[in-house]
Amino acid sequence: MQTIYLAGGCLWGVQEFLRHLPGVISTQAGRANGTSSTTSGPYDGYAECVRVEFEPTQVSVIELVDYLFEIIDPYSLNQQGNDVGEKYRTGIYSDDPAHLSAAKRHIEQREDSERVVVEIKPLTNYVKSDDEHQDRLSRFPNDYCHIPIDLLHKYREN
DSSP: EEEEEEEEEEHHHHHHTTTTTEEEEEEEEEEOOSSSSSSSSSOTTEEEEEEEEEEETTOOOOHHHHHHHHSOTOOOOTETEESSSSGEEEEEESSSSHHHHHHHHHHHSSSSGGGOOOOEEEEEEEEEGGGGGHHHHHHHHHHHSSSSSHHTTTTTTO
């Protein structure tokens, strides 16, 4: 099992999408690469993200990046849908340099790589979101989500 942290705007929809992917073992809503040790108060530089535990024999980092790109606008800086601000930036974070190298090489191979604004950085800090934010869209399916409903449910088992 390995872990990567993916940011794609509001974490509710990102978590709901990622938790249904093949090879994903678990997801957790949280914040990446900020400066505080709590989720109460301001974001202090954090990006909303989802901690993804995955089985690399079933899904690769490159495939996870491709899945992320299905649900984000990789050219939009600090905005996804109606969610605007630095905390809604897109990003790929990991403690494993191999994850970051693979993601960076994969994105650089795209024709439009110069326009992509997805952060690819080592994970410096992670704070789990409170229980209210965990699996939010599975509990409240009518809450706001910037991800189109057909993509949100694309990989759900029938």
